[in-house]
Amino acid sequence: MRRSDRLILTVLAALAVATPLRAERTVLAPVPAIDAKPVRKLETAIFAGGCYWGVDGVLSHVKGVHLVSSGFAGGPRGMKVDYDAVSRGDTGYAEAVRVTYDPRVVSYGTLLRIFFSVIADPTTLNYQGPDHGTQYRSALFPLNGEQDKAARAYLAQLGKSGLWRDPVVTRVERFTGFQDADAYHQDFLTKNPRHPYILRWDMPKLVAFRARFPTLYQARPAR
Template sequence: MRRSDGIAFAVLAALSGASPLHAERPVLAPVPAIDASSAQKVETAIFAGGCFWGVEGVFSHVKGVRSAVSGFAGGPQGQKVDYERVSQGGTGFAEAVRVTYDPKQVSYGTLLRVFFSVIADPTTLNRQGPDRGTQYRSALFPLNTQQDRAAKAYLGHLNKAGLWRDPIVTRTEAFTGFQAAGAYHQNFLTRNPRHPYIQRWDMPKLAAFKAMFPKLYQDRPAA
């Protein structure tokens, strides 16, 4: 389902009084027991959590994040794609966000906690909000052994935490590369705060992040 289709679907559902869309809700995820330490000045992490507008929008407001870039990950290595191709499904790619951050200010484990608390519902298979298809799956793409260890341990932790009624379906996936989306999709939430999709699905996530993690919130988003 394309973003425009999701908006139309939500409007029709509201007019008819139906509620076919999965209601996303913030959940305060636990502090990770295992984190990925780093001696580097800058680290990178890749997250897929449905529409990349909201994923990027929230991460860009996390203190310590240098940049958040919308794009695609998870498909065959070397295959070139764009938004239109990925939106049609079947490419193997998921909408994803590349987060560059200062590990002295924010850790990979903390980013995981924010991701599962307010960005992505880890119990909906190939779906987030109104968007359906493998291109909207939630997935983690560890870039090194420490991230891999931390991500798998945290997913196990979440499975035992009992915070969600349904089982966790988010998985770690091998990283085969990241391709940035076009300029239209970058900083979309910041540039289009009144867009219907942003208002309905993403502004609540940003508000929840600010309320739940006030010490992590930075008012000015990263570039």
């Protein structure tokens, strides 16, 4: 095991005991009633759920996930953006991640379940945790009809679950393309496990994922 992996596990263990009150609220979302049928041997999914550091940091530890990239989705097709542009909040783009996964190991519906259990609160409009603005909205960007059907059905299922007092506001949005963020933002949690933002907001999500879905947790993150 590499030194960075050992460091992450050490921090996770310490956080699980020392910082339970610092984490955002997590839930155990229901098993999807409708899941997406695989279309390819390796599938791709796009999720927006606040700062992409935490979304990337959790989903890269899911068994069956081969690659996670941080970037931007949801804005006008053809518009070139970067972190500074999206951070203004007026481009229509959101911080998002692109996940490449093996549907024989983990399904799209299971990724949705993990996402809404420990990563994104579907009831907060245009913000997650400390980050506010449309660029931090929660959104799903289906890449085919199967994902679209599963995403819409799951949001409806969450709305009826009683897990949240407020209504579900996460949207299914039309996919207009994905643009990678620069190298500094890729694998940020893995590279910077002691960063103050990571310790405060994102490591608790990874702790919660490991606790709630132990059979789906992989210690070595996907790249």
